[in-house]
Amino acid sequence: xxxxxxxxxxxxxxxxxxxxxxxxxxxxxxxxxxxxxxxxxxxxxxxxxxxxxxxxxxxxxxxxxxxxxxxxxxxxxxxxxxxxxxxxxxxxxxxxxxxxxxxxxxxxxxxxxxxxxxxxxxx
Numbered sequence: 025x026x027x028x029x030x031x032x033x034x035x036x037x038x039x040x041x042x043x044x045x046x047x048x049x050x051x052x053x054x055x056x057x058x059x060x061x062x063x064x065x066x067x068x069x070x071x072x073x074x075x076x077x078x079x080x081x082x083x084x085x086x087x088x089x090x091x092x093x094x095x096x097x098x099x100x101x102x103x104x105x106x107x108x109x110x111x112x113x114x115x116x117x118x119x120x121x122x123x124x125x126x127x128x129x130x131x132x133x134x135x136x137x138x139x140x141x142x143x144x145x146x147x
Contacts (some may be wrong), residue, residue: 026050026136028119033141038052040109040145046102046119046138053077053097056124059131060093062115062143071131072117073104082129087113109145116140 027049033145044060059074073093074082081093092105102119119140120134126144127133 026121028121028136030117030119030138030141031129033117034075034142035144036109037051038145038147041105041107042109042143044104044106044117044119044141044143046104047122048100048102050100051097052100052102052121054123055121056147057122057126057131057132057134058093058095059112059120059129060102060117061120061131062117063111064115065113065116069132071129074131075102076079076128082086093113106143109111109143111145111147113143114145115143117143 029047032044056077060072063069067106077095095102119138120131121136124132
């Protein structure tokens with residue numbers, strides 16, 4: 025079992041930045057896949073970014089060039105640096121992780137997920 029706890033959300037104006045953190049209850053080095061997905065009110069959940077054990081990353085087209093996913097294995101923490109935020113980035117953001125049985129590029133398929141944290145971007 026893996027517990028994931030997100031932090032760092034909040035409200036920001038368009039063009040601003042936020043960094044989300046996700047602390048895992050076990051070594052992030054042991055988690056083959058980690059990622060973020062989000063869900064806005066009235067919309068389907070959307071994968072945002074993923075990172076694997078080797079540090080290879082993938083991003084949704086909607087966030088490429090603006091968001092950066094990274095992790096610190098020494099701190100068992102996953103990050104999502106979000107720059108140039110837009111009102112359409114407003115959503116609940118979830119951290120997710122898997123030992124490798126999921127589809128790497130689809131964080132929605134990962135077995136473990138956090139409770140989520142709200143990000144609100146105002147225009």
